[in-house]
Amino acid sequence: MIHYHVLSNGDPGLPFASLEDAWTALLQAADELERQKRADGREVFVEPYGHIGRQLAWVADNGTRSGWLVLEVTGCADDHEQAPMTVVAEIWGLSANERGIWLISGSEAWRSGLIAADTDPHWAVSAVLREHGALDPAKIIHSTSWRAEGESVVLTYVAALDCPHVEAHWPGAQLVSLMLPDAVGKPITHAADAPPTPRYIDVLLHALRHLRFLLEHDATAARAFSPAWRSHLADFAPALAGMYSAEHEPEVIAPGAV
Numbered sequence: 001m002i003h004y005h006v007l008s009n010g011d012p013g014l015p016f017a018s019l020e021d022a023w024t025a026l027l028q029a030a031d032e033l034e035r036q037k038r039a040d041g042r043e044v045f046v047e048p049y050g051h052i053g054r055q056l057a058w059v060a061d062n063g064t065r066s067g068w069l070v071l072e073v074t075g076c077a078d079d080h081e082q083a084p085m086t087v088v089a090e091i092w093g094l095s096a097n098e099r100g101i102w103l104i105s106g107s108e109a110w111r112s113g114l115i116a117a118d119t120d121p122h123w124a125v126s127a128v129l130r131e132h133g134a135l136d137p138a139k140i141i142h143s144t145s146w147r148a149e150g151e152s153v154v155l156t157y158v159a160a161l162d163c164p165h166v167e168a169h170w171p172g173a174q175l176v177s178l179m180l181p182d183a184v185g186k187p188i189t190h191a192a193d194a195p196p197t198p199r200y201i202d203v204l205l206h207a208l209r210h211l212r213f214l215l216e217h218d219a220t221a222a223r224a225f226s227p228a229w230r231s232h233l234a235d236f237a238p239a240l241a242g243m244y245s246a247e248h249e250p251e252v253i254a255p256g257a258v
Contacts, residue, residue, distance in 0.1 A: 086152045087115045089125050092207050093134050095161035096228040099175065101208070101236075104134060104161065106172035108200065114152075125157045132170075137163040139224040144210040147198060158207035162226045181205060181239035189248035202243075208233070209240045 004022035006013050006029065016022040090109040095102050110132060112124045122141065129135040140160040147154050166173050177183070180201070187202040198206070212233050214221035225233070 085148070087121070087155065088112050088152045089115060089121055089128070089155045089157055090203075091125050091128050092156070092158045092204055093129065093132065093138075093161060094158060094176070094208075094211075095137070095163045095166045095173075096226060096232050097164040097166055098228060100178075101176045101229075101232045102166045102170075102173045103176055103204070104166060104170040104173045105132070106170075106174055109156070109203075115155075121155050122157075125159075129159055134159060134161060134163075134170075137161040139226075140211070140214065140221055142210060142214065142221070144207045145198075145203065147196070147203075156203055156207065158211060160211055160225065160229060162224075162229075164228070176204070176208070178235055178239070181236075181243065186243060186246050189246055191248055205240065205243060208236060209243065212237055212240055 004016045004019055006016070006022055006026045013025075016025060089112040091112070092109045093104040095104055110128050112128050115121055115124045121143075125141060126135055129138055129141070138159040139162050141157060142160075143155060143157050145156045147156070163169060184199070184201050187199065188197050190196050211229075215225055215230065215233055216222075
């Protein structure tokens with residue numbers, strides 16, 4: 001049997017018997033924190049975290065030096081032995097035309113199902129792209145990162161498409177604004193020997209950073225980029241280059257603080 005915890009910056013709360021109960025508790029906690037911060041007149045940034053968690057962050061929160069709080073759901077075995085992790089892939093499908101770079105899935109990445117032991121992850125990614133009509137125009141399929149999320153290891157891939165008529169093929173596509181890095185701020189820092197806690201938007205920006213790197217340092221990939229891709233990646237370069245420039249400072253909690 002598996003039970004579930006709602007983690008607040010990695011600290012588990014009381015266990016829940018089902019994922020649905022834990023998910024409900026997580027949303028209630030996130031909504032309450034959001035309400036409190038808005039009542040204090042602080043800016044709040046909320047984003048979905050896959051389908052099993054939620055991240056809530058606010059700006060200039062005096063309660064923590066970093067100003068971030070991450071809420072997530074995790075599962076573990078009732079006997080507290082480590083539950084086996086599964087593997088899934090997420091695919092950020094991106095295309096470029098004269099207007100800019102588009103996230104063709106609309107608001108988040110596409111997800112594969114659980115990847116079987118006898119299946120290559122790249123094949124699973126190709127299957128997802130094929131399902132969404134995005135495999136043929138995909139000129140670059142590149143693995144950019146991985147992370148633990150709930151009960152799975154998530155393999156992140158980016159697919160760079162050459163399809164100028166984006167809106168006709170994917171009506172829900174959204175432009176990735178050049179203002180996005182400034183709007184969401186830099187990723188949450190972490191110690192050099194500690195695991196990162198990326199926001200979902202950080203994963204997308206990191207994938208774009210990989211594409212920029214390929215454009216400059218991978219001759220084969222560079223030839224696959226269209227002129228529109230080359231132009232827009234060049235525009236993104238300054239913001240992407242500074243994503244991880246802030247040095248991590250550990251939290252300092254005053255004696256007696258709750």
